[in-house]
Amino acid sequence: MSDYPRDPRQAQPGVDAARLWAGGVATAVVAxxxxxxxxxxxxxxxAVEVLAPKGDGVWGNASTTTYAVVAAIVALLATGLMHLLSVATPAPGQFFGWIMVLATAIAVVLPLSLTVNVSAKIATALINLVIGLAIAVIVSSMAANARTRYRRTTPEQAPTRQWDRPEPPSRYYDS
Known part of the structure; x- marks a missing residue:
């Protein structure tokens, strides 16, 4: 039996939005x-001052929470970008990869250009690098798993695969 859909409108690949966004929320938590x-x-x-003065302790001040929330928002934005690219571009993985590499490069270079302590620059750049790489890798692999072979509008249009089963052997051999 053919692997092609009977209805040409189903031939376009789609994305399972629920799975994609569930993975996006999980990626936001990870970030x-x-x-x-x-x-x-x-x-x-x-003992490096990152985003808060050293006197604020290991946990820091509200900037720790802000940094974590911004990382989560960036992960959700990356998920939205991947969703948009998946439905609008011919090679979403390539475009997403390039966009994430360049956005991560900006996040790494930006703290290095500030006039603060060198150790704070390096620590912030490394944290941004790890967050950016994690978001890029997780969203890419998650989006690949959320792709569907056919775009479905209703459950009745879902393609089914018919298997050609051989006839069951007779109980006794004919002789």
Whole structure:
């Protein structure tokens, strides 16, 4: 049996939006946790001032929460970008990869251009690099799993695959 749909309108690949956005929310949680862990390592282990003065302690001030929330928002924006690219471009993975590499490069270079302590520049750049890479890799793989072979508008249009089953053997051989 052919693997092609009977209805030509179903031949266009689609995306399972529910799975994509569920993965996007999970990616946002991961990105926020990476931000928190990165700040805890920078402040607690290496005593580097990242986004808050050293006197605010290992946890820092509200900037830790802000940094984590911004990382989560960036992950959701990346999911939205991937969704848009998946339905509007011929090669969404390539465009998404380039956009994420360049956005991550900006997030890494920006703190390095500030006039603050060198250790704070490097720590912030490294945290941004890890967050950007994690978001890019997770959203890319998650979007690949959320792609559907056919765009479906109703459950009745869902393609089914018919398997050609051989006839069951007779109970006794004919002789």
């Amino acid at each position: 926020a946790l990476i931000a928190i862990v990165g700040l805890l390592i920078a402040r607690g282990i290496f």
